[in-house]
Amino acid sequence: MRQSQVTEWYHSIISSQVEEGGTYVDATMGNGQDTLLLCRLAGKQGKVWAFDIQKQALQNTENLLSAHGLCDRAELILDGHENIDRYLSPESADLICFNFGYLPGGDHTIATRAETSLAAIRKGLEIIKHGGMMSLCIYSGGETGFEEKDRILEYLKELPPREYTVIANEYYNRRNCPPMPVFIFRS
Numbered sequence: 001m002r003q004s005q006v007t008e009w010y011h012s013i014i015s016s017q018v019e020e021g022g023t024y025v026d027a028t029m030g031n032g033q034d035t036l037l038l039c040r041l042a043g044k045q046g047k048v049w050a051f052d053i054q055k056q057a058l059q060n061t062e063n064l065l066s067a068h069g070l071c072d073r074a075e076l077i078l079d080g081h082e083n084i085d086r087y088l089s090p091e092s093a094d095l096i097c098f099n100f101g102y103l104p105g106g107d108h109t110i111a112t113r114a115e116t117s118l119a120a121i122r123k124g125l126e127i128i129k130h131g132g133m134m135s136l137c138i139y140s141g142g143e144t145g146f147e148e149k150d151r152i153l154e155y156l157k158e159l160p161p162r163e164y165t166v167i168a169n170e171y172y173n174r175r176n177c178p179p180m181p182v183f184i185f186r187s
């Protein structure tokens with residue numbers, strides 16, 4: 001593992017926290033890399049729910065899963081992550097992951113926003129099982145990224161410590177708004 005690449009490190013943390021056969025959610029499917037990882041981790045008995053508002057993201061993810069023979073493990077949903085509770089019930093998911101920002105290689109004017117992202121996190125915290133985890137990879141910058149990052153971090157700071165453990169990580173010596181991985185563990 002190359003420790004300086006946030007996505008590889010992020011995937012390693014996720015992999016260390018899940019067991020085969022679980023229910024996993026990729027709340028921002030993008031190009032499908034997290035969905036692919038979760039499908040592999042889920043195994044034949046598990047299930048992955050993946051959300052995005054862009055048809056391009058859904059198509060890219062479907063193509064990736066098809067190339068790896070894993071389409072049967074995922075439910076790809078063309079809907080915003082703020083509607084996660086329409087598809088999953090409270091305490092039904094072992095892990096939920098988010099990548100905030102825009103679709104890599106896509107239209108940069110279409111990006112996650114603080115309002116919908118906070119709604120999705122709030123609902124996701126109810127959907128996570130006790131003992132489960134939520135991961136957030138916060139990409140800031142652009143027109144809305146700084147506001148989104150600040151509002152998410154403000155919200156997370158106020159979560160009750162007896163119910164949730166929040167670990168925020170950051171690159172200390174990198175410029176140009178590097179991504180910030182955050183992990184939330186539900187007691």
